[in-house]
Amino acid sequence: MHHGVRPTGPAGMSVRSATEQDLSELVRMDHRLFPDMPYPYFALRQLFELYRDRLLVLDHDGELAGYALFATTADGARSWVLALGVVPGVRGLGYGRRLMAQGLRRLADDGVREVMITVAPGNAAACGLYESLGFVQVDHRVDYFGPGADRLIMRMSLPGWHIE
Structure with missing residues (x-):
């Protein structure tokens, strides 16, 4: 079951599942978004093959403006x-x-029970967003992504979750 997207903000902005045709632009955008730890093309390609229904892109009149990837x-x-x-x-x-x-x-529709995310300890904007969605910090891991790349681990329970 797919949910409709309510139009808000700039005209022509929508959330949709990624397609194979998005991969090259997705890799370029990922390198801009995460210059210190981008996914290589081959890794994003493999993640697309595994989780394509849960790889969402923000489409702004045919150009990608963001993405989210969920792996169950x-x-x-x-x-x-x-x-x-x-x-x-x-x-x-x-x-x-x-x-x-x-x-x-989509994860709730799939019957997923809990969702986990890692976030850089200094990323207050991301922490605020995740907390507002119902995530709580459950761990602080030193060197989680290698030396000097600490991460907070956050968790939320999906049963009973809803958002306006």
């Missing part, structure tokens, strides 16, 4: 948010929240 464990009980990013020109307008909400709705 084989037992279907837990999903990890592997990426969430919005390009600088449209940050602060609620599109990260919109990508997350759409993804969380």
Whole structure:
């Protein structure tokens, strides 16, 4: 079951599942969004093959303006948010929240019970967004992504979750 997207903000902005034709632009955008730790093309390609129905893009009149990637464990009980990013020109307008909400709705429809995410300890904007969606910090891991790349681990329970 797919949920409709309510038009808000700039005209022509919508959330949709990624397509194979999006991959090259998705990789370029990922390198802009996460210059210190971008996904290589081959990794995004493989993640697309595994999780294409849960790889959502923010489409602005045919150009990508953000994306979110959700990966669910084989037992279907837990999903990890592997990426969430919005390009600088449209940050602060609620599109990260919109990508997350759409993804969380799809995960809830899938019967996923909990969602996990990692966030850099200094990223107050991301922490605020995730907390507003119902995530709580459950761990602080030193060197989680390698030396000097600490991460907060956040978790939310999906049963009973809803968003306006």
